[in-house]
Amino acid sequence: MMLVELSSAPAAALPVAGLKDHLRLGSGFADDGLQDEVLEAFLRAALASIEARTGKVLLEREFRWSVTAWREVDRQPLPLAPVSAVGSVTQIDRNGTAVPASAQRYALEPDMQRPALIAVGATLPCVPRGGRVDVTLLAGYGPEWSDLPPDLAQAVMLLAAHFYEYRSDGALHGASMPFTVTGLIERYRTVRLFMGGRT
Known part of the structure; x- marks a missing residue:
């Protein structure tokens, strides 16, 4: 991470x-x-x-969070709070090829203590073998x-x-x-x- x-x-x-x-x-x-x-x-x-x-x-700022594995396939707690928006989720393979995931596959579960990225459907976008997923977040009170x-x-x-x-x-x-x-x-x-x- x-x-x-x-x-x-x-x-x-x-x-x-x-x-x-x-x-x-x-x-x-x-x-x-x-x-x-x-x-x-x-x-x-x-x-x-x-x-x-x-x-x-x-104070509100943008962050990029990189993960090599989801904790759960359908729900991933985020490392920051409060989060007002998830800008993008991008799958990056071991060669560095980036593929943006469809925004229809995930959603933000707002929470002032433990916001989470949740799957819309069965699972979150998969993490490529040997690669990672980059998540951009807008976090802060304002x-x-x-x-x-x-x-x-x-x-x-x-x-x-x-x-x-x-x-x-x-x-x-x-x-x-x-x-x-x-x-x-x-x-x-x-x-x-x-x-x-x-x-």
């Missing part, structure tokens, strides 16, 4: 101004935008950290910051501020998340059993 991010969250979707307000950084000066790139980097780091802890994609649940948005803001405040403190290398952040994200974390299989 391999998961590749095909697009990244645009800078315009990140609340750099909100993080400045949260940090109470000065405004009205000629160099107001001097730290924008640094703040954007900390917001992206906080997003990535929270996505890794929760298994949720916060393209705008306002699409995020308020508690997840607050968790990102708090963690980005934490990263900023302790950016020069080498003693915090490898430290765990602040308690306030873990408290906010706890209800979004799911126990993963065999790629989100049926429980």
Whole structure:
């Protein structure tokens, strides 16, 4: 299994101004935008950290997921949530020849915790011997910051501020998340059993 991010969250979707307000950084000066790139980097780091802890994609992006075998022939849990669309399913043989599967053979089973690709008919498109299947997914709560649940948005803001405040403190290398952040994200974390299989 391999998961590749095909697009990244645009800078315009990140609340750099909100993080400045949260940090109470000065405004009205000629160099107001001097730290924008640094703040954007900390917001992206906080997003990535929270996505890794929760298994949720916060800002909407496109991914390609490659598999060499289905867990079940008629239903495959997806590695991300929430998923709003399955763009394509492509069978690729051992020689690299790609054959798009008919969209009438599969469908998305939406779920905020464990979405799945399900067969329309008897089975999902078969995985070629020695090959793979590539699935493109559109995942995330939405393209705008306002699409995020308020508690997840607050968790990102708090963690980005934490990263900023302790950016020069080498003693915090490898430290765990602040308690306030873990408290906010706890209800979004799911126990993963065999790629989100049926429980």
